[in-house]
Structures are given as structure tokens and as C-alpha cells.
Amino acid sequence: MKTMRTDVVVIGGGSTGAGVIRDVAMRGFDAVLIERGDLAQGTSGRYHGLLHSGGRYVVSDPHSATECAEENAILKRINANAVEASGGLFVVTPEDDEDYADGFIAAANATKVPAAEISIAEALRREPRLHPGIKRAFEVEDGTVDGWQMVWGAVRSAKAYGAKLLTYHRVTQILRENDQVSAVLAHDERSGEDVLIECRFVLNCGGPWAGKLAEMADCHGVEVVPGAGIMIAMNHRLSQSVINRCVYPADGDILVPVHPVCIIGTTDIRAEDPDDLPIPQIQVQQMLDAGEAMIPGFRKSRAIHAWAGARPLVKDSRVSESDTRHMGRGMSVVDHKQRDGLGGLLTIAGGKLTTYRLMAERIVDHMCEQMGENRPCRTADEAVPAAEDGHTYAIGHRLHEVEKAGKSPTSQQIICECELVTKQMLEKAMDDLPQGNLDDVRRQVRLGMGPCQGGFCSQRATAIAHERGDVDIERATGLLRLFLKNRWIGLWPILYGGQVRQSALDEWIHEGILDVEHLPEGAKEVVR
Numbered sequence: 001m002k003t004m005r006t007d008v009v010v011i012g013g014g015s016t017g018a019g020v021i022r023d024v025a026m027r028g029f030d031a032v033l034i035e036r037g038d039l040a041q042g043t044s045g046r047y048h049g050l051l052h053s054g055g056r057y058v059v060s061d062p063h064s065a066t067e068c069a070e071e072n073a074i075l076k077r078i079n080a081n082a083v084e085a086s087g088g089l090f091v092v093t094p095e096d097d098e099d100y101a102d103g104f105i106a107a108a109n110a111t112k113v114p115a116a117e118i119s120i121a122e123a124l125r126r127e128p129r130l131h132p133g134i135k136r137a138f139e140v141e142d143g144t145v146d147g148w149q150m151v152w153g154a155v156r157s158a159k160a161y162g163a164k165l166l167t168y169h170r171v172t173q174i175l176r177e178n179d180q181v182s183a184v185l186a187h188d189e190r191s192g193e194d195v196l197i198e199c200r201f202v203l204n205c206g207g208p209w210a211g212k213l214a215e216m217a218d219c220h221g222v223e224v225v226p227g228a229g230i231m232i233a234m235n236h237r238l239s240q241s242v243i244n245r246c247v248y249p250a251d252g253d254i255l256v257p258v259h260p261v262c263i264i265g266t267t268d269i270r271a272e273d274p275d276d277l278p279i280p281q282i283q284v285q286q287m288l289d290a291g292e293a294m295i296p297g298f299r300k301s302r303a304i305h306a307w308a309g310a311r312p313l314v315k316d317s318r319v320s321e322s323d324t325r326h327m328g329r330g331m332s333v334v335d336h337k338q339r340d341g342l343g344g345l346l347t348i349a350g351g352k353l354t355t356y357r358l359m360a361e362r363i364v365d366h367m368c369e370q371m372g373e374n375r376p377c378r379t380a381d382e383a384v385p386a387a388e389d390g391h392t393y394a395i396g397h398r399l400h401e402v403e404k405a406g407k408s409p410t411s412q413q414i415i416c417e418c419e420l421v422t423k424q425m426l427e428k429a430m431d432d433l434p435q436g437n438l439d440d441v442r443r444q445v446r447l448g449m450g451p452c453q454g455g456f457c458s459q460r461a462t463a464i465a466h467e468r469g470d471v472d473i474e475r476a477t478g479l480l481r482l483f484l485k486n487r488w489i490g491l492w493p494i495l496y497g498g499q500v501r502q503s504a505l506d507e508w509i510h511e512g513i514l515d516v517e518h519l520p521e522g523a524k525e526v527v528r
Helices: 015-026 062-078 104-110 120-126 147-160 207-215 281-294 336-340 353-371 397-404 423-432 438-445 457-467 473-489 498-513
Strands: 002-005 008-011 031-034 088-092 115-118 136-140 143-145 164-166 169-177 180-188 194-198 201-204 224-234 242-245 254-258 261-265 303-314 331-335 345-350 414-416
Touching: 008 015, 015 031, 015 147, 015 353, 031 147, 062 104, 062 143, 062 353, 088 120, 104 115, 104 136, 120 136, 143 254, 147 164, 147 353, 147 438, 180 201, 201 207, 201 353, 207 224, 207 303, 207 345, 224 281, 242 281, 261 281, 281 303, 303 345, 303 498, 331 336, 331 353, 336 345, 345 353, 414 423, 414 457, 423 438, 423 457, 438 457, 438 473, 457 473, 457 498
Parallel strands: 002 194, 008 031, 008 201, 031 164, 088 242, 201 345
Antiparallel strands: 088 136, 115 136, 169 180, 180 194, 224 261, 224 303, 242 254, 254 261, 331 345
16 A cells, blocks of 8 residues: 655545645645546536626625626636636526516626626627527626636646645545544555555545545535536537526526537536436426527537536525525535534535635635644635736637647647647647546547537547557557547437437447447456
């Protein structure tokens, strides 16, 4: 068994854990981040891409609205490379009454959320595809955020301050000596080796899995409710800014442009298991209907991928335990010393991706107080290394990068046309992730996330990995199968119209020509 020693162990590699490990490291603590898979592979990688202005919560959750507005401005500075400052609109569609809109500006002013009413003509000038029958429109400071770039930016910043990262390590035990946490035991899912990490403090940032992690320290009854929601990506940007329906938060009332696609979301239903999130056909239809209310002809666009994520909601005594839609979105820190008599363990849940930095500040402040340390937070003042130039990205950033780069035909060979991923970008991601699979690489460069969903780039990326000598032919085949499986999982719920033709083409390529199901297999199937 391998043994390590550190000050703080952070469990969970989503946005909250990434923010926490950065904050802890910047305050001068030795720290280790443990994640059972790849970074942002759970909730933070399964959301709609919205950087909240706060507008969505000005009535339903005023405190969260103010937090979102403040953190929106901060993230545009410290995570600029991961943010598109697209702006946003709240519109009253012909299906919506105007009662909610009548109080929208007053509620925004009360919560310090920047918002202003604009004319319908101006809204239609900005977004020509909007329903021409909209009744009112308000502009807000919504943006879109690449969750993977944001999370990796925070973690790379933490590593620059000395933090260590253990991905694909599953926590199996949180050990205690009497009434104090003493160590964390984790299992390396790749090597099969166990790792014992002796520590002074554990910060549980497990999102919807936080309750199960707390149970490993004999702290039972931490009520984190998984609120499951589905999202659907359409094959091009139907808007250039975020479109919200100006109603009390409901299902399918947000349309978010993200890179070359747009995402409609989301539903909100209690899930029993955050690892098992079905995508019911009735919810798919619900999303398509909702999109049609904002953008006439929405259904005629091609739905290219569907997925589900689980929000880590704190149980709210004000509503039914099954009513996740109306549970508060605020963050909550559980002090297990006060609650369970166990020192050295804090759990955080709730919040939003937009407030990830603030969540980290809150829990690390609490840790410092319990440890008797006076180390102030500096995360709002210093950009992550990739964002030091302060420039947010725009839809054409990839094309600009390709055009300004060197003229080598090999390095600038386009591997993924949908997302303009070059061979050079792909090989850099492979260098950064020497044991990574193609999905890990996908999260770095968006390989296969455009309209063809890996139909043409998956074989090219596999061939490059094999050509470089990173993997032998059996593992290369296994990696290709795994990548295709994970892409195709998101297709079955949305097989209609143009997507049926695209899926048939992909199947002819991979099954008819390459016969991927019958290629030679390695000694064991690749599962990660």
C-alpha cells in the first residue's frame, strides 16, 4: 500500500472540489484532491453551460440571485478563458402571462442583479429567431461557461501552488482516531493499488454523493437530494445569447449557446441514485416543446445529444422531499464537529457552478476557523494561469487559433471539423493525460462534441494515439469502442428526423466498414 501525508484532503473533482483545492493551496496548505473518475465527469460536466447572471432567481431565491450576480463578474475575470460573455435575455413568450414580468425589474434591483427592459424590436434585432409574438424582453448579464476548462483551470492553478491530483481514485474509507479524522483510504482504479493519505482535515465536496462519503466517517443522515435534469444539444446555435423564459423557474425554460451548438434545459425530478439517471421520452418531448415556445421551428433543428445530471440539493423542510424544483439553490456547509462530534471533516452541498469559487471560500474559511488558522482567501483577486490575459472567448476563437498558429500542415491538420480540433491540440491533450482515454481527451478539447458526435474524428484520434505509441492495437480498439459507446448513449433518446440519418451513417461507418464490434480484443475490456 502506498502512503502519503498532507494537510488537507479534498474529495470530489467537480467545480466545487476544484475551487476548494485551489483555495486551500493558495492559502499555503499542502493538499491532495481525490476524484473517482476524470475531473468534472459528474454533475459539473453534465449541465447546460449557463453562467448565471442571477436573473433566474430574483424572485424564487433572492439570496442565490445576489451571489450569482457577484460571482458572475468575478468568474469573467479569474476564469476568462472558460467564459463566453454572450449576454442573455428574459422574454415573455405568447404562452406566458405578464404577471411575473411586471415585478422582474424591481426584484432584480432588490437583489443587485443588473437587468434592463428593452424593446421587442431590439430583442428581435439581436435574436431574429425569437418568437415574433414575444410580449416583453429584459437584458441581463448571463454568459456561457465551458465547465471542463473552468475546472481544469482551477486545478492547474492549485497544482502550481503545490497541490497534488489523484484522478481515477475511489475513496473507500475515511479513517478516524477517536473524535478526529486521521486519514483517507483510496483505491487506484487503474493500477489496483490502495493509497493511504494521512491528513489533518478532509473537505467533502462530493456533490450528490456527499452523503455517502460522510457515511464513511460514521456521519449519517447528511441529506443531499439528487435533483435530476435532462438537457439536449441541438446541432447549431439557434441564438447568440442565452434565452430565458421570463417565468417562475420551470422545466425547459433556458436555451444556452455553447461553442458551435446550443443546449435546451432542463427538468428537475428527484433521483434515487445519481449514478443512474434515465432520460424518459416524455421529458425529451417536454424540452422540444419548450424550445418551440422560444424559437419557432426549434424541432426542425437536429437534436444531437441528450444527457442527464444530478444537482446536489440540500433537503429543504419547506417543500416535499420529492419537490426538487422548489428546493433552495443556496449552499450549505455541514460542520461535523458540531453535528457529529467529529473534528477535521466538513461537507458542502447545494450552490451552483456559477458560485463554485464562493462555495470554496466559505468552506475553507470554516476549516481555517476550526484549525485556529488566520489565512485569508485570495481566489477572487488572482486569475487562473490560462486566464491571465483577461480575454473571454468568442464563438470564432478556435478558427482564430488555427489561423494564427504555425503553418505546418501536420500540426494544423484538422482532426475534428465540428469543433476545429487540430492534431496539435489533440496531441497536447494526450501529452497532458498520458493514461487518459479518449473521453478524457474529449473533455479537454471537445473532441466529437459537435454535430457529427464523433462520427468522423473518433477513428482519427484513435489512430493518432496508436501511431504515437501511447497504446497497442488492442487497447486502441477498446478505447474506440468505449468512446463510441459513450457518444451513442446520448443518441438513443433523440432518434428522430435528421438525427436518424446521421446515426445510420455513423453505424454504417463503424459497423459496416470498420466492424468495430468484431475487432480483436485485449485481455480485458477497456472500461476507463
